[in-house]
Amino acid sequence: MARNDSHTGAARAAGLQADAELMARIAEGDSAAIAALMERALPRVLGLARRMLGDPVEAEDVAQETFERTWRVADRWRPGEARIETWMSRIAINLCHDRLRRRRETPVASPPERADAAPRSDNVIAAGQASARVIEALSELPERQRTAIELCHFQEMGNIEAADMLDISVEALESLLARGRRKLRELLAAEAPELIGDLAAPAQSEG
Amino acid sequence: MDLQRFEMLAEAWGADLARWPQPERDAAEVFAGMHPDVARRVLAQAGTLDAALDAARDVQAGDLLAARIRRAAPKPARTLVWRGAMAASLALAVGLGAGYAGAAAAASDVDSAYFTGVFGDLDADWAEWTENGA
Known part of the structure; x- marks a missing residue:
């Protein structure tokens, strides 16, 4: 190591x-x-x-x-x-x-x-067509959810740094991310199913 | 860690455990080791969205934007010297041109005054000759 x-x-x-x-x-x-x-x-x-x-x-x-x-x-x-x-x-x-x-x-x-x-x-x-559709779906998210995904997924910031930038707690950041990604999955499933397949529904707990 | 927490982390941070918050990674790996099928399903679902997002990571710029950016970039020193020399030459040429034009205009005024005087007199002479002739 x-x-x-x-x-x-x-x-x-x-x-x-x-x-x-x-x-x-x-x-x-x-x-x-x-x-x-x-x-x-x-x-x-x-x-x-x-x-x-x-x-x-x-x-x-x-x-x-x-x-x-x-x-x-x-x-x-x-x-x-x-x-x-x-x-x-x-x-x-x-x-x-x-x-x-x-x-x-x-x-x-x-x-x-x-x-x-x-x-x-x-x-x-x-x-690319796929890129355009994802960008379009992202633009439909509330601004803070979109920014959270931008910072954490695309810019690969850690949770503390991203939470600081958004001036929110780490827990609130996690909530923003989860809600944003869930909404995005729904949008893509409806508008670009070839990108997201049949995985539109969020994971369901089994226990 | 239970399944609900594992799912929440996958939903928020995606399929790559390396991106998950550091304090929870070890517990998540233990959970995935204990429940490989469930973990695989949850991570596969998150991974599909990750892949869709990655399709929008880069956007290719058009030629016009690239040209605008390139135009604003620093210029080589020799280009600046050359441009300075060109600017100086242009200023010199403009100065010389203006000087020549001014001199020409002045000369033209003198010539014009001279010829007006000559022909002014001629007009008077012509009028006088006409009256005498009539």
Whole structure:
């Protein structure tokens, strides 16, 4: 186990160092480095924003702003605790939170909740059918359930970190997650049964 | 751990026990070892939803978005120097052009004044000649 931990630690340190070198090249305007980061991080950041916001146009704006902030810090990037993608995900989550808060404060101007009622952009057309259906189902969840699933499933945060971010208890987080996933299963079973099969009903206790 | 708790954790955290809260993983593994069929069914159900979610993990960006992001990226230093030189050249050209245009306009005004004077006099002469002729 100690050897595994040591190996994992060494791999992580190497990853952080590689990130620092990549950012140094980006700061110098190296087009290959810029393309490499875009290839590895843009689908992830755009996916996060699409799931969080539901609206494809707003998601593109968040992805663009996240990258612009990344470009701005490239010359100051040092190997730290977080990989580039993790750092970018945090930026994107905060940007999405800001937009969601503004939606709540100005409900008249809020976009439609269902993704299919929003203007379509080329990223949606390019997205796979399964992906589009899952994103659509996610957009129908209450915001806090959707955010809980985003943080815990997609961003792989632990329960304490995610609960802190949502400013709720760990128990409340677990409840949000369970309700969100149960609702999602029902939605997918109704709208995309090929994705979820005959597993629509939540597990029933046998004892 | 009982089945109800095992199901609740699977419902909340999915099929991968490594993602479950650390303090409950050992107990969950013990439960799965004692009730393998039930555990397999519960985890399979959670795993189906995990797989569906994973289908939406990445969204491919369109060319327009990628171009916008690329345009905002840092530029190589030589590009900046080249652009600076181009800007300086352009400013110089504009300056020279403006100077030339100003000089030309000034010359044009002088010429215009000169010719107006000449032909102004000519008009007077012509009028005088006409009157005399009439």
